Amino acid sequence: MTQINMAEDIKNAADKIIDAHRFDKMQLIGILHDLQAHQRWLPREVLEYLAEKLDLPINQIYHVATFFKAFYLKPRGKHTCTVCLGTACHVRGAPKLLENLERNLNIKAGETTPDLMFSLEAVNCVGACALGPVVICDGEYHGHMTNIKTDRLLRQVKAKDKEENKAKELVEA
Ligand code: FES
CATH class of the missing domain: 3.40.30.10 (Glutaredoxin)
Known part of the structure; x- marks a missing residue:
């Protein structure tokens, strides 16, 4: 398991969201949507954490996150x-x-x-x-x-x- 540097509150929020989706890989888009709603964007470390938790290749997560225009991989304004x-x-x-x-x-x-x-x-x-x-x-x-x-x-x-x-x-x- 790789060491992912993430603030504790962000990690806790990510855990709650992933848990609410029952670690279901089929709900990847919904999970990404909820993760983004928390921070207004999807930081790299959050995607890495998600990949680890769902046991999915990081490339697959990036593929989905970059495919949909609704997902942001750079910080967003309030x-x-x-x-x-x-x-x-x-x-x-x-x-x-x-x-x-x-x-x-x-x-x-x-x-x-x-x-x-x-x-x-x-x-x-x-x-x-x-x-x-x-x-x-x-x-x-x-x-x-x-x-x-x-x-x-x-x-x-x-x-x-x-x-x-x-x-x-x-x-x-
Ligand atoms: S051109 Fe249609 S809303 Fe602006």
Whole structure:
């Protein structure tokens, strides 16, 4: 058995998830999904641990994790902003929205801020063309977006985080 370096809390969470799926190799996708939900991404050591626990080759786990776009092998931000660059959104100014967000967050599409607060994505058509240009933030659709509205949205997300952190500090004090 190889020695895998993992924080204790991550290992405990992984154990619970694997156990909940009864160590069933057939549930690999569901296990990966639950593991990712815990950390927002799938670190290498977690995949190695899973391979060991399920007695599966690590290559097979990587194959599945890289096949599905829903799995992330790099750290993700707490919040995800997605700009639709499909044709309907594109002609209504979506590229300008993306540029503005890239400038604002100081990252490019496909990247995550170093403080792990935001991930920025660009996709092609999210099926809400009539609302274009569309920005999706943490799963919530925002239509007819402009740079001003996008800036406001970012400020709201940051302000909400601040409030939550304050409340957390008060509870822990
Ligand atoms: S092109 Fe943006 S939702 Fe369809």
